[in-house]
Structures are given as C-alpha cells and as structure tokens.
Amino acid sequence: TSPTSTTSTTTSSTTPCEPEVCTWSQWFDVDFPSLGPNQGDFETYQHIRAAGKRVCLQPKQIECQAEDYPEVPIQQVGQVVQCDVHFGLVCKNEDQTGKFKMCLNYKIRVLCCTPNYNCSIPIPVITTSPTTSTTTRGIPSSTTVTTSTSTPYISTTTSPTSMEISTTTSTTSPTSTTSTTTSSTTPC
Numbered sequence: 001t002s003p004t005s006t007t008s009t010t011t012s013s014t015t016p017c018e019p020e021v022c023t024w025s026q027w028f029d030v031d032f033p034s035l036g037p038n039q040g041d042f043e044t045y046q047h048i049r050a051a052g053k054r055v056c057l058q059p060k061q062i063e064c065q066a067e068d069y070p071e072v073p074i075q076q077v078g079q080v081v082q083c084d085v086h087f088g089l090v091c092k093n094e095d096q097t098g099k100f101k102m103c104l105n106y107k108i109r110v111l112c113c114t115p116n117y118n119c120s121i122p123i124p125v126i127t128t129s130p131t132t133s134t135t136t137r138g139i140p141s142s143t144t145v146t147t148s149t150s151t152p153y154i155s156t157t158t159s160p161t162s163m164e165i166s167t168t169t170s171t172t173s174p175t176s177t178t179s180t181t182t183s184s185t186t187p188c
Contacts, residue, residue, distance in 0.1 A: 017119035022060060022111055028053060029067065029107040037094045041103040044088035056112035064089045067105040079104060 030051040033041040043064070045055045064074045064083035074083055080095040081103075091103035 017116060019116055019119060020113040021116045022113040024063075024111055025055065025059075025109045027065075027107045027109045028055070029105065033091070033093070033103040033105055035093070035102060037101070038092075039102075040090070040092040040094075041106050042088075042090055043106055043108045044090065046087075048088065055110060056114075059085050059110035060113050061085060061111040062088070062108060063110075064106055064108045067107055069104075074106075077104065081106065083108070085110070 028043060028048045030048050030053065031042045033039065045059075048055050062083060062085040064081065066072065066074065066077050066079075069077055074081055079091060080097075082090045084090075089106050089108045091106060093102050096103060
C-alpha cells in the first residue's frame with residue numbers, strides 16, 4: 001500500500017472592531033477669571049462637576065482654547081496655562097506677565113471612551129502555514145518484519161557462519177517508533 005500525501009492551507013481572518021467608542025464632550029466654561037493674585041481661570045474637572053456638568057472619570061485627551069482666540073493654539077496665546085488631561089485647565093493670575101496680570105477666559109473639552117459592548121474581543125488575523133501529513137493505509141497498527149540471511153556452507157578450513165537479522169518496526173499514529181535487534185551466532 002502506497003503512502004498518500006495531503007497538503008492543506010488554512011487562512012482565517014476576522015476584521016476586529018474597535019474595543020472602545022470615543023467621543024468628544026461639549027465645551028466646558030464654568031469659571032470666569034476674576035481680579036486678584038490668587039484668582040484666575042480654573043476649568044478643572046472638579047469645578048465642572050461641581051457646576052452640575054458631567055465629565056468622564058478618565059478622559060483620553062483634552063483640548064483647551066482661549067474663548068476670545070479659538071483659532072490660536074493655547075501654547076501661542078502668550079499666557080502661562082496648564083492644560084492637562086489628568087485634571088483640566090488651570091490659569092493663575094500670579095503666573096502671568098505683562099501689564100495686566102490676569103488670565104484670559106478659557107474653555108475645555110475632553111475625549112471620553114467607553115467599552116464597545118457590541119464588539120467581541122478583537123481577534124487577530126490567524127494564518128496557518130501549509131502543513132503536510134503522510135498517511136499510510138492498509139498496514140495494521142503493529143507490523144513485524146523479520147529478515148533472515150544465511151551464509152551457505154563453504155568448504156574451507158574455517159567453520160561456517162550463520163547470521164540472522166531480525167528487524168521489528170512498530171508504527172503508531174502520530175509518531176513512529178523503530179526498534180532494531182541484531183544477533184549474530186557462530187556455531188562451533
């Protein structure tokens with residue numbers, strides 16, 4: 001019975017969906033700068049929540065703008081301002097330089113993300129390289145093969161020899177084990 005060879009290639013791919021849904025909040029401006037060295041504009045999450053607004057607990061990003069200069073990046077407004085995703089915006093009058101040591105009025109918004117419950121856990125693209133398996137059919141699960149070789153009598157001064165080689169092969173799926181026993185006898 002001849003061995004047969006089977007080659008199979010399996011390719012499975014699933015387009016994973018985003019595990020989170022993220023949206024920007026509305027713009028928040030709950031504090032207005034007032035005069036005095038201990039004053040400023042404080043658009044912190046604590047102040048926003050105290051004003052009855054809702055802000056997610058762990059924003060992913062933050063955007064801060066000066067109310068009167070929304071097209072100007074906050075770094076270029078010319079004031080000392082902290083715009084931090086961990087707490088919000090803080091502008092202190094005492095940190096400002098120039099003739100008017102007073103903060104501008106600022107607003108912030110945050111990017112909030114929630115788990116996407118309509119999405120299962122992202123499944124990576126799985127590619128299996130081709131596999132080859134060889135199947136031999138028609139051979140029982142255990143096979144014994146015995147080979148005997150005899151040397152004929154030769155009329156010389158030496159004694160005749162006889163050699164017997166025994167080979168046993170056991171095949172079990174999925175691994176194969178081969179044991180070889182060799183014995184040699186020389187009659188006296």
